[in-house]
Amino acid sequence: MSSHSVTSRTFDRNARAALADTQLRGALRHxxxxxxxxxxxxxxxxxxxxxxxxxxxxxxDRTLAQLDRYLEEFADNAERAGARVHWARDGExxxxxxxxxxxxxxxxxxxxxxxxxxxxxxxxxxxxRLGIEPIETDxxxxxxxxAGETPSHIVVPAIHKTKRQIxxxxxxxxxxxxxxDVATLTEAARAALRQRFAQADMGISGVNFGVxxxxxxxxxxxxxxxxxxxxxxxxxxxxxxxxxxIPSFQDLDVFLKxxxxxxxxxxxxxYQSLITGTRRAPGDEGPEELHIVLMDNGRSRVLAxxxxxxxxxxxxxxxxxxxxxxxxxxxxxxxxxVYPGPIGAxxxxxxxxxxxxxxxxxASSLCGACRDVCPVKIDIPELLLHLRSQVVEGDDAPxxxxxxxxxxxxxxxxxxxxxLLRVATGVGRLAQRLLGIRERVGKQGGVTAxxxxxxxAWTAWRDLRPLAPRSxxxxxxxxxxxxxxxxxxxxxxxxxxxxxxxxxx
Amino acid sequence: MTRNEEARRSVLAAIRRRxxxxxxxxxxxxxxxxxxxxxxxxMSLPVLNGxxxxxxxxxxxxxxxxLERFRYRLEAVAGTFTLVRGSDALVAELERILRSAGARxxxxxxxxxxxxxxxxxxxxxxxxxxxxxxxxxxxxxxxGISTAQWAIAETGTLVLESRLERHRFVSLIPRVHIALLRAxxxxxxxxxxxxxxxxxxxxxxxxxxxxxxxxxxSRTSDIELTLxxxxxxxxxxxxxxxxxxxxxxxxxxxxxxxxQPDGLT
Ligand code: SF4
Numbered sequence: 048m049s050s051h052s053v054t055s056r057t058f059d060r061n062a063r064a065a066l067a068d069t070q071l072r073g074a075l076r077h078x079x080x081x082x083x084x085x086x087x088x089x090x091x092x093x094x095x096x097x098x099x100x101x102x103x104x105x106x107x108d109r110t111l112a113q114l115d116r117y118l119e120e121f122a123d124n125a126e127r128a129g130a131r132v133h134w135a136r137d138g139e140x141x142x143x144x145x146x147x148x149x150x151x152x153x154x155x156x157x158x159x160x161x162x163x164x165x166x167x168x169x170x171x172x173x174x175x176r177l178g179i180e181p182i183e184t185d186x187x188x189x190x191x192x193x194a195g196e197t198p199s200h201i202v203v204p205a206i207h208k209t210k211r212q213i214x215x216x217x218x219x220x221x222x223x224x225x226x227x228d229v230a231t232l233t234e235a236a237r238a239a240l241r242q243r244f245a246q247a248d249m250g251i252s253g254v255n256f257g258v259x260x261x262x263x264x265x266x267x268x269x270x271x272x273x274x275x276x277x278x279x280x281x282x283x284x285x286x287x288x289x290x291x292x293i294p295s296f297q298d299l300d301v302f303l304k305x306x307x308x309x310x311x312x313x314x315x316x317x318y319q320s321l322i323t324g325t326r327r328a329p330g331d332e333g334p335e336e337l338h339i340v341l342m343d344n345g346r347s348r349v350l351a352x353x354x355x356x357x358x359x360x361x362x363x364x365x366x367x368x369x370x371x372x373x374x375x376x377x378x379x380x381x382x383x384x385v386y387p388g389p390i391g392a393x394x395x396x397x398x399x400x401x402x403x404x405x406x407x408x409x410a411s412s413l414c415g416a417c418r419d420v421c422p423v424k425i426d427i428p429e430l431l432l433h434l435r436s437q438v439v440e441g442d443d444a445p446x447x448x449x450x451x452x453x454x455x456x457x458x459x460x461x462x463x464x465x466x467l468l469r470v471a472t473g474v475g476r477l478a479q480r481l482l483g484i485r486e487r488v489g490k491q492g493g494v495t496a497x498x499x500x501x502x503x504a505w506t507a508w509r510d511l512r513p514l515a516p517r518s519x520x521x522x523x524x525x526x527x528x529x530x531x532x533x534x535x536x537x538x539x540x541x542x543x544x545x546x547x548x549x550x551x552x
Numbered sequence: 553m554t555r556n557e558e559a560r561r562s563v564l565a566a567i568r569r570r571x572x573x574x575x576x577x578x579x580x581x582x583x584x585x586x587x588x589x590x591x592x593x594x595m596s597l598p599v600l601n602g603x604x605x606x607x608x609x610x611x612x613x614x615x616x617x618x619l620e621r622f623r624y625r626l627e628a629v630a631g632t633f634t635l636v637r638g639s640d641a642l643v644a645e646l647e648r649i650l651r652s653a654g655a656r657x658x659x660x661x662x663x664x665x666x667x668x669x670x671x672x673x674x675x676x677x678x679x680x681x682x683x684x685x686x687x688x689x690x691x692x693x694x695x696g697i698s699t700a701q702w703a704i705a706e707t708g709t710l711v712l713e714s715r716l717e718r719h720r721f722v723s724l725i726p727r728v729h730i731a732l733l734r735a736x737x738x739x740x741x742x743x744x745x746x747x748x749x750x751x752x753x754x755x756x757x758x759x760x761x762x763x764x765x766x767x768x769x770s771r772t773s774d775i776e777l778t779l780x781x782x783x784x785x786x787x788x789x790x791x792x793x794x795x796x797x798x799x800x801x802x803x804x805x806x807x808x809x810x811x812q813p814d815g816l817t
Contacts, residue, residue, distance in 0.1 A: 074776070077776070077777070078776075078777050081777050082777075112571065114567050114571070115564045115567045115568050115571075118563075118564065118567070119564070122560075124758075127758065128758045128761075129761075133556055133559075134556055134559035134560040134562075134563050135559060135563075136559050136562055136563055136566075140559065184784065185774070186772045186774040186775070186783055187772075187774035190774070190775075203773070203774060203777070204774070205774055205775070206777075208775075209776065210775050210776045210778070213775055229775045229776070229778040229780050230780050232775060233772060233775070233780040233782075233783055236783070237782070237783055237784060240784065241691065241784075244784075245687075245688070245691065261750075261758060261759055262758070263759060269770070269771050269772055269773075269783075270770055270771070270772050270783040270784045270785065271724055271770040271783060271784035271785025271786075272783070272784040274720070274724050274764070274784075274785065275724065275725075275784055278720045278721070278724075278762065279687060279721075289563065289567075296746060296750045296759070297743070297746060297747065297750070299746055300741075300742055300743040300746055303742055304742065311773070313767075314625070314706070314707045314708075314767070315707045315709055315742070315765065315767045316767070317629075317766065317767050317768050317769070317770055317771050317785070318764065318765065318766060318767075318770075318785070319764070319765035320762065320763075320764055321759070321760075321762070321763040321764070321765075322761065322762055323758050323759050323760065323761055323762075323763075324758060324761055325761065326761055327715075327761055331714065331718065331761065332714065332718050332720040332721060332762070333714070333720060333761055333762055341563070343563045343566065347563065347566040347567045347570050348566075348570060349570075350567060350570035350571050350574060351570040351571075351573040351574050352573075352574055352577050352581075353574060353577055353578050353581035353582070354577075354581065356574065
């Protein structure tokens with residue numbers, strides 16, 4: 048799927064294309080169900096998972112309610128430890144800051160570890176415009192970069208690709224002999240990237256958590272590329288969304304229990320790097336310079352209401368993607384945003400503007416699976432409804448959907464007036480009988496499937512239930528209300544539960 | 553005002569403004585809104601991939617002894633564990649690992665207290681020992697040897713602190729990482745380990761510039777979620793645990809030049 052023509056404005060079209068891609072759907076089914084199983088097994092190792100989720104959310108809520116204070120504390124402590132802290136109001140400013148750091152130091156190649164924030168602001172493109180070559184070093188990101196694509200999952204960027212596709216890519220780009228052995232492919236990437244690490248003048252990483260109390264940044268990973276990125280080159284720049292701050296060092300305990308279990312089903316990822324400032328003595332390891340870029344880019348706006356503010360509690364574990372029946376079918380690219388899935392459907396419109404992604408709040412069945420798995424208890428369905436109401440109440444909405452408004456107004460009128468409803472359904476029944484269409488209503492390819500647009504857009508995928516010959520109210524009034532109560536079923540009589548193997552006694 | 557000062561002010565001001573805007577909604581929202589838990593809705597959780605109560609997953613009986621639990625978790629993530637007593641046994645074990653790894657060049661961290669043991673093992677295994685290897689040298693080393701200051705039983709994790717030992721590259725760049733650990737350095741939980749690391753830096757002092765938690769060798773599942781071991785970091789992680797009270801393994805955590813004694817038992 049080309050990432051260029053896909054935008055979050057056209058979710059419906061993107062989704063249809065994705066649904067037709069059987070290879071994609073196979074890969075997604077495999078990955079999301081495996082993630083689901085692993086996650087369940089991992090959370091079983093925690094005594095009080097619910098309690099842990101509640102604590103995490105409380106910490107996040109408390110921090111967000113005083114975000115200004117905690118950010119200042121974080122920045123002051125990080126600088127005391129030797130880091131330089133830069134503030135960026137938006138993505139453009141963040142790109143400019145990092146670009147300037149690189150240019151001033153004559154940087155030619157940059158190694159990067161996975162950072163969704165850098166995807167969000169299209170940092171790679173900005174660096175390339177300055178003549179600086181950014182190299183993604185996380186295996187998944189590297190694959191995506193070689194293929195010229197965008198990530199389709201926030202934890203496993205190349206989740207949509209099969210190993211055969213990756214093998215072909217490596218044959219073409221790395222010149223390796225054909226192989227679809229995963230270990231061989233991994234080895235090829237390791238060898239290619241080692242050279243890039245050795246050459247790089249600067250490393251760029253994201254940040255999973257920033258600790259206000261100590262000015263420490265924490266980066267989680269499995270491959271070791273983030274450790275190399277943050278310690279091998281002489282300069283390290285870490286891009287951090289302002290929502291990543293947490294108050295104390297000890298709070299890490301809660302989040303380190305939740306994040307790997309929810310994300311990959313691990314008790315801990317292979318590596319956590321806790322970085323506090325720069326090297327302390329000349330002979331020490333690690334970069335000479337550490338730059339932390341604190342980026343707003345639409346986040347502060349979201350603080351203005353408790354419903355929207357909760358989206359800043361997200362720790363980007365990806366569990367809601369794996370659990371989402373919509374994501375499971377269409378994958379990440381259909382959302383047309385760097386943040387796909389349920390969390391993407393709520394943060395993309397909030398960060399990048401509702402007008403650019405007005406379809407995303409509808410890319411959900413509101414089943415609640417995302418809310419149930421979320422380690423920080425974000426009520427994504429509540430947020431989706433909140434955003435939907437903003438879409439509907441948007442300035443141009445009344446003109447845009449007059450028919451829809453009319454239908455719902457008529458529906459409300461009927462529902463509020465029982466007498467009117469009785470008359471209307473009576474008329475409906477009569478028409479149904481006279482036209483002899485009861486048998487065909489509600490069948491596949493039945494009458495309603497062929498309604499003219501705009502109603503046809505609705506009924507093409509759903510069918511109208513035919514009206515029952517008699518209403519329940521009618522049956523109740525004439526037969527049930529005064530009938531004697533039903534007798535208890537005597538023991539020994541077969542019930543349906545018995546036959547289906549249930550406990551019928 | 554510099555750009556950075558201006559940006560700092562403007563971001564903080566935006567945060568304060570939005571939080572003030574939110575204030576009238578906050579109380580009402582907190583009252584009205586308690587997100588329903590799956591249990592509230594009487595749902596069968598695994599069906600939804602939901603948060604299962606921990607009772608629904610069979611919890612394996614874990615060893616009671618923290619060191620044994622550490623071993624259990626470490627082996628579950630493809631690390632190896634051996635317990636030795638006495639410097640001869642330690643040298644012999646290191647030699648065995650070096651030989652099985654086919655080690656030719658070995659890099660050692662700056663932890664002086666293990667230098668003698670490592671020298672002995674390298675000599676016997678016929679491997680060259682590189683001291684103070686630069687990152688560039690390390691790309692040509694097969695094995696890196698360091699100590700670990702702490703371990704975590706709950707997760708099978710090693711904790712390395714740069715304040716006590718320069719470890720970053722030795723434990724990362726060569727194919728094989730051997731970590732020496734004192735048996736009495738095993739913490740029960742992640743929370744305990746964080747507390748100790750934090751307490752290691754005295755009040756008002758900053759923690760180590762780099763604290764690294766290591767749980768097993770480097771790994772990836774980025775290709776079809778198939779596990780591959782050894783991507784950018786080591787392919788093998790060997791933890792050699794030295795029995796407490798053994799004079800051959802001085803205590804890297806209680807390095808007298810850096811750290812104060814702690815209340816470990
Ligand atoms: S919304 Fe929750 S489940 Fe989804 S990525 Fe964020 S923290 Fe994870």
